Amino acid sequence: MTSHDLKSILAEEMARVIPGEDGKRRSKFDYLLPGFGERIHPSGRKSYVLQRTMGGKQRLITIGDAAILSERIAKDVARRLILRIELGQNPADTKQRGKRTPTYAAFLQSYWELVEPTWKPSTREIHGIYRRTHLDHAFAGKFLDEISHADAVRWHAGLTRSAGPGAANRAMEILKAMFGKAEAWGYLPEHSNPFRDVKRNRGRKIERFLSGEEMARLGRELLSHRDEKPLEVAAISLLALTGCRRGEILNLTWGQVQGRKLKLSDSKTGPRIVWLGFEARAVLDFLPRGRKDERVFAFDVQPASALDWFWRKLRSEADLRDVRLHDLRHNYASLAARSSETLPMIGSLLGHSDIRSTARYLHLCDQELLRQATVVGQKLESVIEGE
Structure with missing residues (x-):
């Protein structure tokens, strides 16, 4: 018998299906990570579990829903739990903690299901892209209360390097709001949001106006x-x-x-x-x-x-290679400012909800006021000299 045959037999033996106490739920255990398995519910839903004998009693800890967690992440969580048990932590406390504090992946899914319907369609679309690209596997295998401020800082810095400062800021704001809800819903203690004091990347204030x-x-x-x-x-x-x-x-x-x-x-x-x-x-x-x-x-x-x-083709042909498409919006606002429109009017034209967003065009209004003041001054001077 070859080692391959022996391994196959062992796999079949260890990855066995064990009926639950009610005869309906079944658990299939892995042979490479003893105690780790998959529980199959009567509805067809599957969840990852860890079975250990502790204090003379056999205990089954639910790790998470298989529809949310990948097997790799679930195994990482199982290894962490095994290590805690081997270090002598109270199994009952560990089990209760597992029930009380969800994993990052599980809470992200729950948060999304509850909050996404309240977002505007455009926000849902953009946030969905950020979730798939940057959030789903951000803190793989970690419980929500294991994510520290240092973890958040390192994640934000890494995302800044890989995706850019703007994308990192946007993704961080989503997680900051999510952890805020975790506090509000009682999963985390107050003032524990790890993203609360993470510094945003400084935005580049590019104001390119066309002559x-x-x-x-x-x-x-x-x-x-x-x-x-x-x-x-x-x-x-x-x-x-x-x-x-x-x-x-x-x-x-x-x-x-x-x-x-x-x-x-x-x-x-x-x-x-x-x-x-x-x-x-x-x-x-x-x-x-x-x-x-x-x-x-x-x-x-x-x-x-x-x-x-x-x-990109058009701006190259027009020799406007440094002009972004969004600069057309800035240019529209600058024309309004130089036409002596007030800041509230400019804000209304641009759809700003906060006057502070319009304040960047204040210096253009000032320039126009200065020009008008100069014109008035010159007229007054000519009148005085003519007397």
């Missing part, structure tokens, strides 16, 4: 592509003429286009009205109108990808 000559170049390039790329040209034109965010334009439906206004139901700050100038309305009139529930910009591929690709 008149640059805007003219951009306009000429847009016009040259209108027949070839009508949707891309129309979308970018609307961004420049309304100051809207990219998502607000790409998710726009024809039912939200109402005369000289856009009635947005899902913007970053909630529902809002965007008023259209004659030029912006003319851009929409150039497109064939669809049904109310149809998107204005129905691209054949992912809308964001189509627009980003065209923008």
Whole structure:
């Protein structure tokens, strides 16, 4: 008999199915990690368990739902529990703790199921991407109360290096809110949120405004592509003429286009009205109108990808290589500021919910006031000298 045959026989023997006390639940145990197994419930649901003989009694500790935890993570948790038992920790306390404090993965799933329905559709979409990309396996195998401030700092620093400062900040805010709920719901003691004092990466305050000559170049390039790329040209034109965010334009439906206004139901700050100038309305009139529930910009591929690709090509042709698509929003605000619009009015045009978000354009308002004051001063001086 070869070692391979012996291993197969041992596997079949150790990975046996044992009926539960009620004759319905079954447990299948692993031969490589003694005591670790999978419990199969009558409903078909599966959970990972750890069975140990402690204090003369056989105990079964539930690790977590197999639909949430991978086998690798569940085994990591089992090894941690075995180590605690071998170090002499009270088995009853360990079992109670396992019931009282969920694993990170289990709580993330529960939190998502409870909170996700309260988010806006755009928030659900973005948070879902962050969860799949950065959160699901962030603290594999750890119980919620095992995650320390140092763990949070190291995770944030690592994510900053791999995904960038902005993505790390956004992902951290999601977890900060989640651990806040863990406190509020009694899973963690008050003031124990490990993300509370983690410093955010400093954002780059890039304010790139276009000169008149640059805007003219951009306009000429847009016009040259209108027949070839009508949707891309129309979308970018609307961004420049309304100051809207990219998502607000790409998710726009024809039912939200109402005369000289856009009635947005899902913007970053909630529902809002965007008023259209004659030029912006003319851009929409150039497109064939669809049904109310149809998107204005129905691209054949992912809308964001189509627009980003065209923008990179367009800004290269217009010699605007350092201009981001979002800078068109800043440029719209700067034009409003230099036209002597008040900060509250600029905030209303941009859909800001907090005047502090609009305050970045204060210096442009000041420049215009200074220019007007200079003009008034020169007129007064000419009057005085003429007397």
